[in-house]
Amino acid sequence: MNEQRIHQYIRQFFEENECRVVDAGGxxxxxxxxxxxxxxxxRPYYWSYIESIGAEPRPAELTMITDPKLFSGDMPGxxxxxxxxxxxxxxxxxxxxxxxxxxYEKPAAGxxxxxxxxxxxxxxxxxxxASDRTKESLYSLGMNLMNGAVIDGFQPTVRELDLTAAIxxxxxxxxxxxxxxxxxxxxxxxxxxxxxxDDHAWMGEAAQRRVRDLRVLDYFYADDEEVPESYESERQAxxxxxxxxxxxxxxxxGLFYLHSGxxxxxxxx
Amino acid sequence: MEIEIRRSSEWKExxxxxxEQRRPWxxxxxxxxxxxxxxxxxxxxxxxxxxxxxxxxLTAYPHQLEAAETVIERMNGKAILADEVGLGKTIEAGLILxxxxxxxxxxxxxxxxxASLTNQWLAELNTKFHIPAMAYNKKYxxxxxxxxxxxxxxxxxxxxxxxxxxxxxxxxxxxEAHKLKNPKTKNYEFVQQMKxxxxxxxxxxxIQNDVFELxxxxxxLKPGHLGNLETFQRVFSASKHHVExxxxxxxxxxxxxxxxxxxxxxxxxxxxxxxxxxxxxxxDEREVYNHVSNLPVGDSFTRLTLQRExxxxxxxxxxxxxxxxxxxxxxxIRHEMEQLLLKLTQSGIHAKAKMTAELIRKAGxxxxxxxxxxxxxxxxxxxxxxxxxxxxxxxxxxNKNKREWMKQLFQQKAQxxxxxxxxxxxxxxxxxxxxxxxxxxxxxxxxxQRIGRVHRLGQTEDVHIYNLAVQETVEDQMVELLEKKxxxxxxxxxxLDDILTDSKRSIS
Numbered sequence: 001m002n003e004q005r006i007h008q009y010i011r012q013f014f015e016e017n018e019c020r021v022v023d024a025g026g027x028x029x030x031x032x033x034x035x036x037x038x039x040x041x042x043r044p045y046y047w048s049y050i051e052s053i054g055a056e057p058r059p060a061e062l063t064m065i066t067d068p069k070l071f072s073g074d075m076p077g078x079x080x081x082x083x084x085x086x087x088x089x090x091x092x093x094x095x096x097x098x099x100x101x102x103x104y105e106k107p108a109a110g111x112x113x114x115x116x117x118x119x120x121x122x123x124x125x126x127x128x129x130a131s132d133r134t135k136e137s138l139y140s141l142g143m144n145l146m147n148g149a150v151i152d153g154f155q156p157t158v159r160e161l162d163l164t165a166a167i168x169x170x171x172x173x174x175x176x177x178x179x180x181x182x183x184x185x186x187x188x189x190x191x192x193x194x195x196x197x198d199d200h201a202w203m204g205e206a207a208q209r210r211v212r213d214l215r216v217l218d219y220f221y222a223d224d225e226e227v228p229e230s231y232e233s234e235r236q237a238x239x240x241x242x243x244x245x246x247x248x249x250x251x252x253x254g255l256f257y258l259h260s261g262x263x264x265x266x267x268x269x
Numbered sequence: 270m271e272i273e274i275r276r277s278s279e280w281k282e283x284x285x286x287x288x289e290q291r292r293p294w295x296x297x298x299x300x301x302x303x304x305x306x307x308x309x310x311x312x313x314x315x316x317x318x319x320x321x322x323x324x325x326x327l328t329a330y331p332h333q334l335e336a337a338e339t340v341i342e343r344m345n346g347k348a349i350l351a352d353e354v355g356l357g358k359t360i361e362a363g364l365i366l367x368x369x370x371x372x373x374x375x376x377x378x379x380x381x382x383x384a385s386l387t388n389q390w391l392a393e394l395n396t397k398f399h400i401p402a403m404a405y406n407k408k409y410x411x412x413x414x415x416x417x418x419x420x421x422x423x424x425x426x427x428x429x430x431x432x433x434x435x436x437x438x439x440x441x442x443x444x445e446a447h448k449l450k451n452p453k454t455k456n457y458e459f460v461q462q463m464k465x466x467x468x469x470x471x472x473x474x475x476i477q478n479d480v481f482e483l484x485x486x487x488x489x490l491k492p493g494h495l496g497n498l499e500t501f502q503r504v505f506s507a508s509k510h511h512v513e514x515x516x517x518x519x520x521x522x523x524x525x526x527x528x529x530x531x532x533x534x535x536x537x538x539x540x541x542x543x544x545x546x547x548x549x550x551x552x553d554e555r556e557v558y559n560h561v562s563n564l565p566v567g568d569s570f571t572r573l574t575l576q577r578e579x580x581x582x583x584x585x586x587x588x589x590x591x592x593x594x595x596x597x598x599x600x601x602i603r604h605e606m607e608q609l610l611l612k613l614t615q616s617g618i619h620a621k622a623k624m625t626a627e628l629i630r631k632a633g634x635x636x637x638x639x640x641x642x643x644x645x646x647x648x649x650x651x652x653x654x655x656x657x658x659x660x661x662x663x664x665x666x667x668n669k670n671k672r673e674w675m676k677q678l679f680q681q682k683a684q685x686x687x688x689x690x691x692x693x694x695x696x697x698x699x700x701x702x703x704x705x706x707x708x709x710x711x712x713x714x715x716x717x718q719r720i721g722r723v724h725r726l727g728q729t730e731d732v733h734i735y736n737l738a739v740q741e742t743v744e745d746q747m748v749e750l751l752e753k754k755x756x757x758x759x760x761x762x763x764x765l766d767d768i769l770t771d772s773k774r775s776i777s
Binding site: 003100181231249 | 272273274275276277280281283284285287288294295296297298299300301302303304305306307308309310311312313314315316320323325342343345367370371373376391392395396398399400401415491492493494496497500517520521524
């Protein structure tokens with residue numbers, strides 16, 4: 001994410017959350033709503049006080065500087081870069097607020113005949129391989145809820161479509177045959193197979209590094225008659241560092257009623 | 270291989286609730302933003318850093334990226350960054366900090382640097398890494414300053430100490446960490462008691478005098494990593510005799526230390542020509558020196574100080590002699606001192622001063638002269654002036670502005686910079702190619718630091734180093750001792766670029 005993209009992200013985020021945003025290019029000033037203030041500003045005492053006495057709340061105004069050229073000056077405002085806690089916080093809130101959708105594809109302009117929409121389940125998942133090193137993969141899977149066909153790269157495909165939350169006029173959507181809850185389970189199973197068939201040499205490599213570190217540690221304490229506490233804590237630290245794990249996390253997902261035919265592709269995330 | 274896959278059912282439950290229309294659906298824009306954020310945060314490979322793609326304006330050298338990777342992937346964020354001087358340890362630390370910020374594992378970081386370098390840190394973090402670091406100020410509420418830069422001397426004092434200790438820093442970076450070699454100091458104790466999930470110690474010279482300094486540094490990072498002091502002592506002394514022990518020791522140290530030498534960087538470095546130039550005392554100088562060496566007064570330390578001062582300049586010795594004359598109750602000794610002082614004033618131009626002027630003329634170029642004594646600085650400046658050589662002074666007593674001004678004068682006007690070590694840390698003088706170590710320090714790493722002012726990234730020409738030592742004086746012994754210390758450094762830490770003389774390799 002470059003600085004322009006970060007700037008747009010923040011602007012979109014707050015606009016979608018009904019906050020008034022003043023964009024001065026490189027600097028954004030946001031008048032928070034009460035809900036956003038509670039979510040972002042970490043001041044529960046203020047809010048419980050205001051609410052207990054029934055006073056008029058004054059949600060905070062937040063100024064953010066997104067242009068690095070303005071960082072070193074004394075312009076007031078939070079300096080935002082990819083990696084700043086505020087941006088991470090916004091990412092976290094977005095994750096809560098953008099987890100589930102139900103959308104309908106609009107008919108093409110000028111379309112007069114009624115359009116039939118086919119139900120799909122879209123699901124974006126992150127797979128994490130972790131030891132002392134980490135590797136993450138995003139899978140954006142889609143399942144046709146009429147025939148069970150699965151496509152990869154679902155999100156990049158549907159992003160290009162004209163989607164709306166309300167059922168558009170002049171459309172008719174097919175009721176799903178595969179229940180979405182079952183579809184979720186089927187996609188999870190499919191992902192499990194993908195993971196199991198993957199190359200897991202990394203686990204063996206982590207184990208080798210673990211053995212090597214332990215060997216060196218043991219050598220250092222070999223002659224001690226009584227093993228000191230520091231040995232145990234070092235050993236514990238090594239075990240934790242090299243412990244391997246595989247996890248799957250659903251980022252977000254939803255129901256998509258589409259008339260566009262989706263083509264199987266392997267473009268991935 | 271049976272693989273256990275962890276998953277949480279949280280999302281599924283929320284989805285079922287929406288299907289049953291018990292809760293509302295979310296907004297499509299936020300859904301897309303969420304996916305975009307996940308894509309941006311993704312760590313797609315076991316190896317490699319994520320931060321470079323977020324830093325389009327930073328061009329890091331491969332050895333810097335590799336060092337940052339090693340610290341994150343192999344060392345779990347606890348490391349000594351010990352690259353040779355001038356290879357960009359600050360960049361490595363900046364990369365690590367940025368990477369951790371991006372991965373969200375570090376939210377708060379504290380950078381402790383010598384006061385003279387804090388501004389440089391702030392500027393680099395802000396402009397090169399887009400990390401909004403702030404200078405510590407007791408008026409600020411530290412809760413709202415995620416990235417703070419300050420000096421350790423400030424940080425350890427009340428009330429700053431309390432304010433800083435009350436914070437939980439995920440990452441602590443300590444620049445010029447060799448200053449923490451002594452565990453009995455306040456500085457060491459301060460760093461030791463700090464909570465630090467990740468910690469970087471930056472020093473080109475993890476061993477200055479003896480190997481226990483390294484032990485102390487490592488103990489700050491990982492108490493117990495090298496056993497206790499006794500175990501370490503035993504293994505270290507055994508390693509002098511057994512290759513196997515030596516390997517273990519190195520392995521253990523490599524688990525916490527990254528060190529690139531110039532040769533490792535893959536960058537073509539200009540050459541370093543290092544020579545010891547023996548100077549010869551005049552008959553008068555020799556007489557004074559011998560006299561001092563046989564002085565019946567003073568402790569051996571005073572005698573050694575006088576010997577070293579005489580090897581530097583008459584002016585350096587004058588103060589000490591005068592002090593002895595003033596403090597002694599013995600009229601004979603006072604008389605002797607006065608005689609010595611008289612002889613000193615008649616001894617003519619110091620052998621090393623003449624030699625240095627000759628070197629400067631031959632170089633016909635900018636030269637830095639390092640001395641241990643401020644009196645010698647003055648002496649040399651007066652003598653150079655007489656010889657028609659322009660020079661400026663530089664020492665630790667100068668404030669930031671004056672240092673910057675002197676550096677500019679040197680670059681634009683004067684031929685020679687006469688400097689003491691203090692205050693020269695972090696000074697970048699790539700436009701200069703000649704370094705005269707007029708006096709030798711006890712500590713070989715000080716020599717390395719001095720040379721590093723000139724021989725660093727950005728140097729385009731060969732660099733000439735002249736180490737001056739007066740024959741048949743204490744300086745001979747110093748050369749010998751320096752060689753011994755360099756031996757220990759290379760055994761434990763790794764090879765070192767030439768400091769004292771051109772390496773044995775090229776001779777054999």
